[in-house]
């Protein structure tokens with residue numbers, strides 16, 4: 001039985017692909033380019049949610065029937081993004097796929113937009129399919145992507161998040177939970193809010209990064225308008241920018257200030273890593 005991994009060249013999908021590879025599980029990494037880096041080259045398969053002409057390629061490529069699919073909804077450029085994803089789920093269901101593991105987010109309840117709309121679609125399919133919704137909080141990896149230039153150049157993390165705290169989680173822990181959901185068929189129609197071990201605001205994170213990198217890192221509190229202007233300089237406008245602003249405003253208002261729920265430990269058998277552990281593993285990125 002083959003598992004298809006959408007977003008397999010990305011962060012949580014990459015962590016899923018690594019576990020499937022190490023477990024010698026038949027899998028395909030679905031990617032728009034049709035290529036993947038080592039050690040997944042032989043398992044790469046062309047696929048694009050926005051091109052229905054590619055939907056059949058993974059099923060023609062898989063050497064054994066497809067048993068489950070990890071569904072990563074691409075970062076939204078429009079509210080319409082849920083439609084191609086649900087079209088692919090319907091296509092896969094038509095090919096006999098029974099099990100879907102959706103990467104959503106703790107902020108998207110079923111029936112809301114984007115990942116929430118895809119989640120609702122899986123619920124509406126009823127007993128025809130089994131699914132697990134993996135709903136993590138904010139990724140630690142946001143600090144190894146967007147903030148890298150400003151940390152390297154000025155030692156600054158700028159955000160309109162005020163003193164808002166979140167239980168930051170590593171995408172590797174999310175991938176470990178998704179791997180369990182893909183391979184354990186006793187988990188059906190479940191909803192997993194995944195939280196990291198500590199509640200940290202940006203000041204706490206700046207302090208940890210200062211220790212780990214060995215260079216003073218400070219948190220600059222900026223306004224939502226200043227953040228919007230900064231996003232525009234990177235060409236981030238429209239829905240994607242609006243979502244980024246809304247999420248940071250929610251963080252500032254304490255929406256992510258949640259008690260630990262032990263879900264990562266329950267799903268993976270391992271406690272989620274701390275921000276400091278994650279930063280130690282990745283410190284080369286900021287040096």
Ligand SMILES: NC(=O)c1ccc[n+]([C@@H]2O[C@H](COP(=O)([O-])OP(=O)(O)OC[C@H]3O[C@@H](n4cnc5c(N)ncnc54)[C@H](OP(=O)(O)O)[C@@H]3O)[C@@H](O)[C@H]2O)c1
Nearest residue numbers: 007008009010011031032048049050073074105137138139
């Ligand atoms: N950032 C956070 O803190 C956070 C928290 C909770 C949930 N999330 C959710 O995480 C998801 C992924 O975000 P990410 O930034 O971490 O992305 P990512 O996993 O690093 O990369 C995105 C992946 O999507 C694939 N992709 C993009 N467009 C595609 C298309 N049209 N068809 C097929 N595949 C496509 C890319 O593959 P190729 O380029 O190889 O085609 C890539 O593997 C989002 O749905 C977001 O809501 C994020």
